[in-house]
Structures are given as C-alpha cells and as structure tokens.
Amino acid sequence: MGRRHSLGDLSYGLVIGTLAALALLIIVAPVVIVLSTSFTEGRSLKFPPTGFSLQWYEALFDPSKSRQIHRAVLNSLEVAAWSTAFGVLFGSLAALGLARSRNRLARVADGFFMSPLVLPGLTFGLAALMYFTLIGFRPSLNLIIAGHMIVTVPFILRTTAASLSQLDPALNDSSQSLGASWLYTLRRVTLPLIAPGIFAGAFLAFMASIDNVPVSLFLSTARTDMLPIRMWGMMESTLDPRIAAVSGVLITAAFLLMLVMEWTVGLTRRMRE
Amino acid sequence: MNKLAEWQLTLPLALAFAAIFLAPLLMLVGVSFFSDDKITQPGFAQWVKFYGDPFSYKVIADTMLLGVKTVCATILVGYPLALVYLDAPPRLQKVLIFVIVMPLLLSVVVRTFAWIVVLGREGVVNQLLLSLGIISEPLRLLQTELGLVISLTQIEMPLMLLPLISVMSRLDPNLRDASAALGASRWRTLFTVIVPLSMPGLVAGCLLVFASSTTAFISQTVIGGVRLIYLPLLIWQQSLVVFNWPFAAVVSIALLISVLTVVSALSWLGRRSGGYVHG
Known part of the structure; x- marks a missing residue:
C-alpha cells in the first residue's frame, strides 16, 4: 500500500x-530570445545572434530614419493618456452612482458598462469605423481616444466599485450627520479612501490602451498611426529588424514597470487577491 | 444628496456609451442589411451570401476550434504550473507570480514577434533540431496551426493562470492534508479535491483565453499567415481591403454571436460548478 503510494506520488x-517547467520555458524563453537577438551584429534576426552591436537600437532612435515609429509612439501615449483621463472621470462617477443602488436597472447598467470586456473588440472596432465615417467624421486621434475610452473604462469601473464596496457606510453617514455637505464628504472622506482602487484601474486602462489592436486597427490611418499597428506593419511583409529593438525597449519598460508597481502598490499581491 | 441625484452620476458614462458604443453597434447591424457595398440598397443579400456558403461554416468552425485548442493547451501546462505555485515556498511564489504577470504588461505584438524568431526557418527550434541532427532540413512551423496554437498558448497563458491562482490560494490547505491523511494518493487528491474546488477559477480562465484567442487578429495573421483563415482575418479583408462593409458587418456579427454563445455557456457552467462547491 505505502509503496504504491510513493510510486504514484513519484509519477x-x-x-x-x-x-510546469514546460510552462515556464514557454513563458520566459521567447522573451529572453528576442532580447538577445535585438543586439545582433547581423542583418537578419537569427538565434543565436552573431556578435554584439547596438545597430538596431541606433536605427530605432535615429529621428529621421524612424520618424514614423516615433510618431506612432507619441500617438499611442497621447491616446492612452486622454482615454484614461476621460475613463477615470466618467468611470469613477458612474461607480459612485451605482455603488448604493441595488435595483434591477443598476445591475443592467453595470452589465452594459462591463460588456466591452467580453464583446469581441474587432466587432466594436468595425462598428465604430462605420459609425464615425457614415455620420461624417474625418479620421482623427479624438475618435481613437473615444473608442479606447469605451474598451478600457470597464477596468476603472471594476476596481473603483471594488474599493467602494469595502468602504464602511458609517463613515459617509457620520460625516454627513456632522454637517458636512455631500461634496465635502466625497472630497475629504470617500475619494481618499477609494483612490488606490481608481489608480489601479487607471493603470490597467492605460496599459490596455497602449496595447489595443482591434479599435486602433480600424480607426487609425497613416496620419494617426498607432504603435501596435505600426509594429504589425513591420512584421507583415518583410521583417524589419528594428522591431527587435522596439521589442527590447518595451520588454525593459515592462520589467521596470513591474518593479515599480511591486514596490509602490504591491501589484503581485493585489493580483492574487 | 438624495437617491435620485446620486443615480445621476452614471449619466455621463451612460450617455458616452449610448453615443459611441450602442449607436455604432446598432449601425453595424443596420449596415449588414444592405445588399451592395455602396450601402444604398436594403436587402438580405450579404446574409444569404455568407450563410449560403459552406466555406463560411468552415471558417467559423476553425475559429472556434482554434479557441478550444488554445484553451486545452493552456490548461495542460498552466494548471500544473498553478499547482507548483501552490506548493512553493513564499519566496519562490513571489518570483513565479512576477514571471507570470510580466507578459501581461508586454504588448501582444511583442509576444507575437517573439514567436517569429522562435519558430521561423532560421529560428531557435529549427536551429536546435538541425544541430542535434534530428531533422535534416528546417521544419515549417510558421503559417501552420500547430505553430499558432503554441504561440497563443504563451500569449494567453497569464489569462488562465491569474484566475486559477487566485482561486487556488483561497483553498483551505487542511483539505489536502485531510485527503492525504485518509490515504488518498496525490493524483486522487488532485482530481477529487483540488480540481473540483478550483473549478470557478478554471472556468474563468477558459472564458478569458477562449474569447481572447479567437479574436487575436495580429497573432492569427502574422503567425498563421494568410492561408489559415479565421473570422478576424475575414472581417479585416472585407472591410479594409475589399471595402465590402455590409459583408464585413455580417461576418463580425457571426464572430460576436459565436464567441458570446461559448462564453455564456462557459459562465453558466462556472455558476453551476460554483454552486456545487459551496452548496
């Protein structure tokens, strides 16, 4: 009996x-491989890379050779910043409005606001393209900002609603019974307490906007190019080795961001909860 | 501030959603009922064209199958990793969660590009197999479904692991000890205790991976190539290359309905398994 168990446990x-080791290999290896090939001396992206050089990084940071990529990066950052800003404003207001309603309408509204998370992004992207074109808007960053706001606001709504649900209603009541106005209570009691939730949601929304493909694919044009779409173009026909350098920069950025988030808000601890 | 006024705080978002979410989707449905690509003649011609063509059903089936295969692959390697995480000492857990979460902050396009370097003709896998003498000429891994599923497994893995780990860490460790003390082998404990109790996390993971992999346009086109046709590629071709918007609208409604059907079936399953665990 005992022997059979130990054999079973061994297997x-x-x-x-x-x-599990295979899973870790699949997760980590491609990232390491891309990072190492980005320093290649050769003209193509082979592994193992030949020699060491920063040629593709130099090409990437060259203002005249890589103007289109720089433009796309700036557009992506601008769209992410504005769509997150509008998302925080509308999303946290809506979360406050829905927090204490328990009726059917509130639940329907909540489901409606969360639906962009499950709806295929391409369907909404195409719908937005048709809508904006047919009612006569010209392609612009503003339209992309509007589209991104819709698909990223659920993150803000969810984290804000989660912090609001942990808020002790007695705080609100005591503030108001002591004579504070609704706005004063919001500013001095509620907002400081739910700020971490709003911040976490804003971070997720910002990252989702930077990485968004389905909406940008349909709404961006040559003039309003977005980074993921430009990178897709660099891989589609002939492989442009500068994409390895772009990837290297983004991998480093993600790594640093993880460290910062870990130190400041304990990101991994939050994600486990 | 009274109830009515507080409720009004949702109005800005509700108006924004009505104007730039609901209205576009309604217009998409409207456009699909036009027969010509100039959008002048109302009719059902595009619906007949899509649903009258056996090729369409093949594309829908291929897209759904791609999602199912990716889900199976992420469970096969992701679930064991979650188990290892559960048993690991706290210090190792911190490292593991870092490794698991980081890809989420990395653009999907970068993760897709990484697989071109790994699976390409001169890629890592081919170089390794050639130098070991296992193969004599490079395998074609890019532009095959196998290559696409392997890539999507990595790209979607965090979406499976995070809900799994969050549910598993809340399991009472005493349950496993009790199962072992009563003489169950580790395999038996896994299948009769841990798997049923982690069902809500597993279902949530399946749901996210399925929805994401069936609509992963960039991974599908770059790694799958143009010969493997899935619904997202068809939508893109019809809308931005051929400019047949009504037909693209019909295809994107097909994508919407097939993804939502599977997702709601899965979440129904999840609610049932959740009820089973707690009841």
Whole structure:
C-alpha cells in the first residue's frame, strides 16, 4: 500500500513538475530570445545572434530614419493618456452612482458598462469605423481616444466599485450627520479612501490602451498611426529588424514597470487577491 | 444628496456609451442589411451570401476550434504550473507570480514577434533540431496551426493562470492534508479535491483565453499567415481591403454571436460548478 503510494506520488511529481517547467520555458524563453537577438551584429534576426552591436537600437532612435515609429509612439501615449483621463472621470462617477443602488436597472447598467470586456473588440472596432465615417467624421486621434475610452473604462469601473464596496457606510453617514455637505464628504472622506482602487484601474486602462489592436486597427490611418499597428506593419511583409529593438525597449519598460508597481502598490499581491 | 441625484452620476458614462458604443453597434447591424457595398440598397443579400456558403461554416468552425485548442493547451501546462505555485515556498511564489504577470504588461505584438524568431526557418527550434541532427532540413512551423496554437498558448497563458491562482490560494490547505491523511494518493487528491474546488477559477480562465484567442487578429495573421483563415482575418479583408462593409458587418456579427454563445455557456457552467462547491 505505502509503496504504491510513493510510486504514484513519484509519477505525480514527475508529470506535474515537467509540465510546469514546460510552462515556464514557454513563458520566459521567447522573451529572453528576442532580447538577445535585438543586439545582433547581423542583418537578419537569427538565434543565436552573431556578435554584439547596438545597430538596431541606433536605427530605432535615429529621428529621421524612424520618424514614423516615433510618431506612432507619441500617438499611442497621447491616446492612452486622454482615454484614461476621460475613463477615470466618467468611470469613477458612474461607480459612485451605482455603488448604493441595488435595483434591477443598476445591475443592467453595470452589465452594459462591463460588456466591452467580453464583446469581441474587432466587432466594436468595425462598428465604430462605420459609425464615425457614415455620420461624417474625418479620421482623427479624438475618435481613437473615444473608442479606447469605451474598451478600457470597464477596468476603472471594476476596481473603483471594488474599493467602494469595502468602504464602511458609517463613515459617509457620520460625516454627513456632522454637517458636512455631500461634496465635502466625497472630497475629504470617500475619494481618499477609494483612490488606490481608481489608480489601479487607471493603470490597467492605460496599459490596455497602449496595447489595443482591434479599435486602433480600424480607426487609425497613416496620419494617426498607432504603435501596435505600426509594429504589425513591420512584421507583415518583410521583417524589419528594428522591431527587435522596439521589442527590447518595451520588454525593459515592462520589467521596470513591474518593479515599480511591486514596490509602490504591491501589484503581485493585489493580483492574487 | 438624495437617491435620485446620486443615480445621476452614471449619466455621463451612460450617455458616452449610448453615443459611441450602442449607436455604432446598432449601425453595424443596420449596415449588414444592405445588399451592395455602396450601402444604398436594403436587402438580405450579404446574409444569404455568407450563410449560403459552406466555406463560411468552415471558417467559423476553425475559429472556434482554434479557441478550444488554445484553451486545452493552456490548461495542460498552466494548471500544473498553478499547482507548483501552490506548493512553493513564499519566496519562490513571489518570483513565479512576477514571471507570470510580466507578459501581461508586454504588448501582444511583442509576444507575437517573439514567436517569429522562435519558430521561423532560421529560428531557435529549427536551429536546435538541425544541430542535434534530428531533422535534416528546417521544419515549417510558421503559417501552420500547430505553430499558432503554441504561440497563443504563451500569449494567453497569464489569462488562465491569474484566475486559477487566485482561486487556488483561497483553498483551505487542511483539505489536502485531510485527503492525504485518509490515504488518498496525490493524483486522487488532485482530481477529487483540488480540481473540483478550483473549478470557478478554471472556468474563468477558459472564458478569458477562449474569447481572447479567437479574436487575436495580429497573432492569427502574422503567425498563421494568410492561408489559415479565421473570422478576424475575414472581417479585416472585407472591410479594409475589399471595402465590402455590409459583408464585413455580417461576418463580425457571426464572430460576436459565436464567441458570446461559448462564453455564456462557459459562465453558466462556472455558476453551476460554483454552486456545487459551496452548496
């Protein structure tokens, strides 16, 4: 009996361990490989890379050679900043409005506001293109900002609603019974307490906007190019090796961002909860 | 401030959603009922054209199958990783969660590009197999469904792991100890205790991975190429290359309905399994 168990346990450890190691390899290896090929001396992206040089990074940072990429980066940052700003404004107001209603209409409204998360992004992207074109708007960054706001606001709504649900209603009541106005209570009691939730949602929304493909694919044009779409163009026909340098920059940025978030808000601890 | 006034705080977002979310989707449905690509003649011609063509059903089936295969692959390697995470000491847990979350902050396009370097003709896999003498000429991995599923497994893995880990960490460790003390092997404990209790996380993970992989336009086109046709590629071709908007509208409604059907079936399953666990 005992022997059969130890054999079973051995096979358990072996199978689960191997599969988990495979998972880690699949997650980590491509990132490491891309990072190392971006420093290649060669003209193509082979692995293992030949020699060491910063040629593709130099090409990427060259203002005249890579003007289109720089333009796309600036557009992406601008769209992410504005769509997150509008998302924080509208989203946290809506979360406050929905927080204490328990009726059917409030639940329907909540489901409606969250629906961009499950709806295929391409369907909304195409719908937005048709809508804006047919009612006579010209393509512009403003339209992309509007589209991104719709698909990223659910993140803000969800994290803000979560912090509001943990808020002790007695705080609100006591503030008001002591004579504070509704606005004063909001400013001095509620907002400071839910600020971490709003901030976490804003961070997720900003990242989702930077990475958004389906909406940008339909709404961006040559003049309003967005980074993910430009990168897609760099991979589509002939592989442009500068994309390895773009990837290297983005990998480093993601890594630093993870460290900063870990130190400031304990990101991984929050994500586990 | 009274109830009515507080409710009014949702109005700005509600108006924005009505104007730039609901109205476009209604217009999409409206456009699909036009027969010509100039959008002048109302009719059902595009619906007949799409649903009268056996090729359309193949594309829908391929898209859904791609989602199912990706879900299976992420469970196969992701679930064991979640188990290892559960048993790991706190210090190792911190490292693991860092490794699991970081890809989420990395653009999908970068993760897709990484697989071109790995799977390409001169890529890592081919170089390795060639130098070991296992193959004599490079395998074609890009532009195959196998390559696409492998890539999507990595790209979508965090979406499976995060809900799994968050549900698993809340499991009472005593349950596993009790199962072991009563003589169950680790395999038996896994399938009779841990898997049923982690069902809500597993279902949530499946839902996210399925919805994301079936609509992953960039990964599908760059790694799958133009010969593997899925619904997102068809939508893009019809709307931005051929400029047949009514037909693109019909296809995107097909994508919407097929994804939402599977997602609601899964979340119904999730609610049932949740009820089973707590009841």
